[in-house]
Amino acid sequence: MSEQTRVHRWGADLQSALAYPITSISRVISAILIAIVTYVLLILSTFPEMSIQMLGAGLQWFDDTMILLTENVLATNGWFGLALIISYAVLTGVAIVNVVAQISVTGISSLSDLIGVLPGLVASGCASCGAGLLGFLGFAGAMAAMPFHGDLLRVGGIILLLTFLARAGDPRECRLNI
Amino acid sequence: MSDSIDKNSRRAFLGTAGILITGLAGCTSTNTETDNKTTTKQNTTTDSTRATSNTYSETTTETSTQEDTTSTTASKPQSLVYASTETTDFGINLKDNPLMGSPNAPVDLYYWSDYQCPFCNRFEQDTFPKLLEEYIKPGKVRLVILEYVTIGDASKTAARMAKCVWRQVQEENPDAFKRWHASIFDAQKKPNSGWAIKQNLLKITEGVKGVDANAVESCLPKNKQSLSASVAADKQAGKDKGVNVTPTFIFDNSTSNGMPSSIQGAQPYPRFEATIKEVMK
Numbered sequence: 001m002s003e004q005t006r007v008h009r010w011g012a013d014l015q016s017a018l019a020y021p022i023t024s025i026s027r028v029i030s031a032i033l034i035a036i037v038t039y040v041l042l043i044l045s046t047f048p049e050m051s052i053q054m055l056g057a058g059l060q061w062f063d064d065t066m067i068l069l070t071e072n073v074l075a076t077n078g079w080f081g082l083a084l085i086i087s088y089a090v091l092t093g094v095a096i097v098n099v100v101a102q103i104s105v106t107g108i109s110s111l112s113d114l115i116g117v118l119p120g121l122v123a124s125g126c127a128s129c130g131a132g133l134l135g136f137l138g139f140a141g142a143m144a145a146m147p148f149h150g151d152l153l154r155v156g157g158i159i160l161l162l163t164f165l166a167r168a169g170d171p172r173e174c175r176l177n178i
Numbered sequence: 179m180s181d182s183i184d185k186n187s188r189r190a191f192l193g194t195a196g197i198l199i200t201g202l203a204g205c206t207s208t209n210t211e212t213d214n215k216t217t218t219k220q221n222t223t224t225d226s227t228r229a230t231s232n233t234y235s236e237t238t239t240e241t242s243t244q245e246d247t248t249s250t251t252a253s254k255p256q257s258l259v260y261a262s263t264e265t266t267d268f269g270i271n272l273k274d275n276p277l278m279g280s281p282n283a284p285v286d287l288y289y290w291s292d293y294q295c296p297f298c299n300r301f302e303q304d305t306f307p308k309l310l311e312e313y314i315k316p317g318k319v320r321l322v323i324l325e326y327v328t329i330g331d332a333s334k335t336a337a338r339m340a341k342c343v344w345r346q347v348q349e350e351n352p353d354a355f356k357r358w359h360a361s362i363f364d365a366q367k368k369p370n371s372g373w374a375i376k377q378n379l380l381k382i383t384e385g386v387k388g389v390d391a392n393a394v395e396s397c398l399p400k401n402k403q404s405l406s407a408s409v410a411a412d413k414q415a416g417k418d419k420g421v422n423v424t425p426t427f428i429f430d431n432s433t434s435n436g437m438p439s440s441i442q443g444a445q446p447y448p449r450f451e452a453t454i455k456e457v458m459k
Contacts, residue, residue, distance in 0.1 A: 047297075049423055051445025057449060065444055068300070072444070075296035076369055 013169035014162060020170055021097045030100075035093035042067045042085050057064040077151055091161040101171035210233075219435050223290075256281070258315070259346075259352040266322075267432040270415055275324055275410045276344050280317030285457050287319050288428045290326035290416045293336035293362050294369045300444035302363040308317040308447045312453060319429075323359070327411040337412075338405040340377050341349050342397035343389055354388030359388050387426040391428060424457035 021031040044051040046069050054061040073082050235302040258279070262272040266286055277405065287309075313319035325337040347354040365382050367373035376398070383391040398405070418427055423442055427450070430438040439453050 047423070047443050050297075050445065053442060054445060054449070057452070059444075059450075066446060068297075068446075072296055072300070075299075078368065 007100070014166035016036065016170035017098055017165035017168055018094055020101065020172070023093050025132050027097050027101075028130065031090075031093035031097045033093075034070070034096050035089040037091040038087065039089035042068065042089060046073055081151050084151060086155060087158055088161065091158060095161060095165060098165065098171045100166060102168065105172055203390075227321035233420070239404065251370045252401055257352045259356050261348040261352065266430075268430040268438065269418075270322065270324075270413070270429075272322060274341060274344065274411070275322055276348070276352070276359075277320060277322055279314040279320040280318065280357070283314075283317050284431055284433050285319045285454060286322060286430045286432065288322045288324060288419070288423060288430070289411070290324045290421050290426045292325070292327055292329050292424040293340070293384055294329040294333045294345065294366065294374055296366070297444040298425040299366045301362045301425050302359045302360065305444070305447045309450055310442075312451070316456070319454060323415060326416050326421060326426070327409060327413060328424055330370040332370060332372070334406075334409065335376050336374050337409045338398060338402075339376075339383070341393060341405045341408050342394045345401075346397065347389060347395055351388045356384065358383060358386045358389050362364065429453055431457045 021027045043066055044055075047070070051065055052066040070082070073085065077084075205361060213312050260277055260281075262277055264279070267270045268288070270286075270288060291301075292392050309321075311318070314321055325340065327333045327337050338364075340355075343358045345357050347358075362374075362379065363376075365373065372378070380395055383389055383394055416426065419438075421428075425442070425444065427441040428438050429440070434457075436457060436459065441449060441453055441459050
């Protein structure tokens with residue numbers, strides 16, 4: 001397979017993977033819900049100490065916590081940083097819907113695909129929210145010390161997720177490499 | 179009124195952010211609350227606070243009419259901002275740190291910050307003015323300002339400059355430090371974007387009444403070692419108390435047997451109020 005064909009195939013597979021969740025209403029809703037949950041977790045993890053204190057004081061502080069931490073991401077990382085977090089949340093929604101579809105189509109026997117999915121999700125999740133967790137673990141200033149306040153890590157996480165999605169393609173199709 | 183508008187606009191912001199996740203883009207949020215912490219006048223001092231702090235009640239009357247004419251000498255009323263060489267019951271050495279509020283306040287509030295930290299700025303703009311009016315000026319809480327440099331080299335520069343400013347003004351015009359501190363936070367931009375380099379900070383300093391920018395400029399190289407040591411001592415004191423992020427606030431009531439409480443991040447004013455009430459018990 002030539003390089004050009006491979007790139008073309010990669011692009012087509014990625015497109016198929018990204019398009020799958022919008023093939024039915026239930027998939028769209030699932031992807032959106034997963035994306036929202038992921039966004040909430042990522043935002044809360046940008047300042048875990050504060051999140052724990054605020055939510056520990058009562059769930060009535062949930063919206064304030066989300067707003068304050070979102071504003072803090074904007075003040076620290078700008079719109080680009082916030083866009084990265086949103087992108088990661090959306091991609092996670094797509095990835096999880098696709099994984100569920102893949103399992104339902106090919107069964108749990110498709111272990112090689114699962115092995116491909118899990119590290120992708122974990123690695124990208126860690127890359128995206130790990131900066132905040134580092135601070136929680138006592139590495140003060142970890143975020144500031146990271147390139148572009150952790151944005152580079154987030155970009156790395158998103159690339160990992162896109163790579164996984166392109167590798168898997170449309171979860172309803174078996175891929176044959178010839 | 180402005181709080182409710184602010185709250186509503188924040189909720190609108192959150193809703194828009196939710197829509198963003200689904201693939202749309204574009205929303206914004208602004209902090210419209212003005213900075214009044216350097217110009218707010220003292221309005222009331224309750225009888226109960228007079229009872230706890232006679233010296234300070236004279237002072238607050240003074241600061242309400244002429245904030246800049248205060249000093250730390252015994253013959254003059256106590257300024258809102260002042261110096262001390264004591265080591266508190268909580269174990270924090272106050273030498274080289276600005277204090278704000280009554281020396282007899284039942285609660286000490288230790289505030290570790292970084293001039294480049296956006297959440298510190300959020301506290302300065304949103305929560306501090308209310309805290310000042312409701313607890314610091316009435317003599318219920320004494321604020322201790324400590325440096326906790328984490329964000330970058332410019333943060334170190336700002337922290338050292340803060341120490342220079344404090345050393346310069348603490349004897350004759352301690353309230354000038356409050357103005358300088360507020361001016362730096364007002365000028366804050368994105369962390370490590372260059373806004374906190376020495377020359378820009380000096381330029382801001384030039385505009386602060388009661389602070390000699392030239393003296394601050396010469397103070398920085400002349401006292402580099404002691405300034406660094408003082409900034410490092412603040413950070414170490416924080417680390418010893420479990421601080422690892424900015425802003426961190428620790429509330430300690432030396433007159434009770436209760437444990438100190440802490441707040442991390444720019445939490446809303448009611449969270450501060452609830453914590454102070456808890457610590458005061």
